[in-house]
Amino acid sequence: MLIDQTVLARTRKVGNSVLLERAVRLYAKAGFPFRASGVGGFFACRENLHNDSHILCRHRLKELAAELLTSNRVKKCREGTKGTATLLDVVDGPFALDYGKRIAGT
DSSP states (O other): OOOOOHHHHHHSOOOHHHHHHHHHHHHHHTTOOOBSSSTTSTTTTGGGSOTTGGGSOHHHHHHHHHHHHHTTSEEEEOSTTSSOOOEEEETTSTTTTTOOOOOTTO
């Protein structure tokens, strides 16, 4: 799933962390949550991010993810009671509130 945020990025000067937070919100709500790292992480899925984020290096994306997690704007979640918390969602999102369901294949 690709969500175009180029208009937002061009009309307002917002930081990459804000755009990543919005991407986490939109993708989790749609059933395609990002993972904290690895397959499904920001770097692996960077082509789905807004125009500027896909050119960021792995280390910068990890720093941005850590910034979002430490500022409590994003949290690690799990789908229901299954497994460990590896999915990312905003604090008031479906996975953070334990009712999120992943779309098959994500």
